[in-house]
Amino acid sequence: MDLDDVVAECAMPYLRKFAQEFGVQLPPEPGWHTLQEITDVAPADMDRFRNQLYDSTFFGELEMYEDCPAVLERMVAAGHEVYFVTARAERRRVITETWLREKGILEHATAVHLRPRGDFDPTRPRGRYDAEGSARYKVRLAQELELDAFCEDDRTISLALAEAGIRVYLFDHTWNRDVAHRLVERVQGWSDVAEKLGL
C-alpha cells in the first residue's frame, strides 16, 4: 500500500502550506490537481517549494487516517501480508519509518519500500512530481512482491497497476474521480477496505 493520502493525510497539509507560501487562494475542492491549475507560480518555484517542504519535518507531522491502524491490525491477524510501498525517495526512510513507528503501524508491515536513488531520472527537474516514474516503480515492486492488491490514490499509478493486472483499492479523492477500470475498486477509507476484505 501507498502512504501519502492512503495511510497519511498529505495533500491538504501540503496545499495549505503552498497557499500560505505563495499567497494563493485554494479552490472549493482542492487536491493535487489544484497545483496544475495554478498558473501564476513558476514551475521552478513549485519544485523548490516541494524540495524544501519534503526536506523539513513535514513527513514527520502528517496525520494518520483514524481507522487505519485498527484495520491494518485486523488484516495482519487475518493472515494478510502488508507492505508499505511509497514513491518517497529512499533518503526519506528515517523520517518515514520513525513516523510509522510512532503511529504504531510499522510493526504490521513485512517491509517498507521507498523509491531507490538510482530509480530517479536525473534529467528531470529535482522536486518535480513524477507520476509515470513512480507508476513504473510501483508496478515493478507489486510484481516482484507478487501483491494481490494495492491501496493507492494517484490516478496514473492506479491505472498503471490495473493495466499490469493488479487489483487496486483506490482511495477516493478529488483528484482521482475520473479513474475507472475493471480492476480498480473505489473505497471511501479503511473501514471500506476492511469490509471488502471481509474483515
Ligand SMILES: [Mg+2]
Ligand atoms: Mg499517494
